[in-house]
Amino acid sequence: MPATPTCQRPPRSWARVVIAASVAVLPKSVRPRYEREFIADLYGMSCWEQAGYAGRVLAGCVPLRLAVRSATHASALEGIDMTARQLRPLRCRLNVRHDWHYESAEDGSRYQRCRRCGKDAIGPVVTSRADLAAQAANFWGIGAGGG
Amino acid sequence: MRMTIPLQLVLQVLLENPERELYGLEIGGAAGLASGTVHPLLARLEAHGWLVSRWEDIDPSTEGRPARRYYRLTAQGEADARAALARKRARRPHGLSLPALGQEA
Numbered sequence: 001m002p003a004t005p006t007c008q009r010p011p012r013s014w015a016r017v018v019i020a021a022s023v024a025v026l027p028k029s030v031r032p033r034y035e036r037e038f039i040a041d042l043y044g045m046s047c048w049e050q051a052g053y054a055g056r057v058l059a060g061c062v063p064l065r066l067a068v069r070s071a072t073h074a075s076a077l078e079g080i081d082m083t084a085r086q087l088r089p090l091r092c093r094l095n096v097r098h099d100w101h102y103e104s105a106e107d108g109s110r111y112q113r114c115r116r117c118g119k120d121a122i123g124p125v126v127t128s129r130a131d132l133a134a135q136a137a138n139f140w141g142i143g144a145g146g147g
Numbered sequence: 148m149r150m151t152i153p154l155q156l157v158l159q160v161l162l163e164n165p166e167r168e169l170y171g172l173e174i175g176g177a178a179g180l181a182s183g184t185v186h187p188l189l190a191r192l193e194a195h196g197w198l199v200s201r202w203e204d205i206d207p208s209t210e211g212r213p214a215r216r217y218y219r220l221t222a223q224g225e226a227d228a229r230a231a232l233a234r235k236r237a238r239r240p241h242g243l244s245l246p247a248l249g250q251e252a
Binding site: 008033034036037038039040041043044053056057058059060061063064066067068070 | 170171172181182183184186187188190191194211212213214215216
C-alpha cells in the first residue's frame, strides 16, 4: 500500500521503549498523557533525531516527575487541614507514651498536654504540686489521717 | 516560581504571540532548549495556572501521525509572565540580557 503524502515516519520500537521507560517514573495518573505526547513528537524524525529526542526525554524524566508530583501534591493537600493530631507519632497513636507537659488555660488553671500530638490529658485538672500529691495519695489509698 | 534562564526563555517564546498554541517540541526548538528541560517547565507553568493544554483535534489516519499536546498562555498567565520577566529584567545587572530567540551567539 503506497504511503499517503501526509504519512510521517513512525517512531522506532526502541525509541518507544525508551519513552515508556522515561514515563514509568511518573505518577500513574499522568503516564498515559506524557507517553502519548512524547510519542507524537517522534513522528517525522529521522533515526538519529529519534535517538537524541528519546535520550533527552529520559534524561529529563526525574525533573518532570518532581514537577508533576509537586503539582499533584499541592492540589491534593488543598482543603486538607494537616493538624498535629493527623500526624501523630506511633507512640502517641497507640497511647503507649505521651510527652506530657503543663500548660496554663485562660482562667489560670493548669492542664497537661502532649508535646508531640497535642492531646490533652484526661482527668482531674492539676493546679499545683499539692493537688498532684493529693491525687496520687487518693489513687493509692493512702488516707490523709494516716495509720 | 523561580525565574531560571530556561523558564525565561520559554516564557519569551510563549509571549511572542500569546494567542498562538504551541506544542512542546516547538517551544523547545524556539527557545533552544531540550525536551527534557522544557516539559518539566511546562508542567510547573500548567500547575500554576499560567498555561492550559489540550490535545490537537485531528484525525490521525488522515494526518499520518497522532495528535500533539498544544499549550497556550492563559490571560492571567500572560499578565503574570510579563510582570515576572519585567521584574527579572529590572534586577539584572546592567549590560546583561537573555540571548535573543533565534539569534546566533
